[in-house]
Amino acid sequence: MALRFGEGEVHFDDHCVVEDAMPLLAFLEAEADPQVRLAHCTGMHTALIQVLAAIRPRIGSWPADPGLARLLGGLMGMEPT
Numbered sequence: 699m700a701l702r703f704g705e706g707e708v709h710f711d712d713h714c715v716v717e718d719a720m721p722l723l724a725f726l727e728a729e730a731d732p733q734v735r736l737a738h739c740t741g742m743h744t745a746l747i748q749v750l751a752a753i754r755p756r757i758g759s760w761p762a763d764p765g766l767a768r769l770l771g772g773l774m775g776m777e778p779t
Contacts (some may be wrong), residue, residue, distance in 0.1 A: 700739075706732060707758065710739035710746075719745035726753045733758040741766065750774060 700714040726732050737759035751773045760767040760778040767778035
């Protein structure tokens, strides 16, 4: 699994696959104010993108890849910083 769950936050590492979508959704729905850290994410399945776009959690760090950061930011209505 490319997701690491901590207290109130989830870290995306490397390429995240479709099998990560349901645990991500469950985590984001269970947390009051979840934070997502994408700094080490190199790519993700569209199912995870859909979860992030639907829930719109707080993003603690964006992917280092500017294209992936722009794509996610655009879909989530946020400006990557």
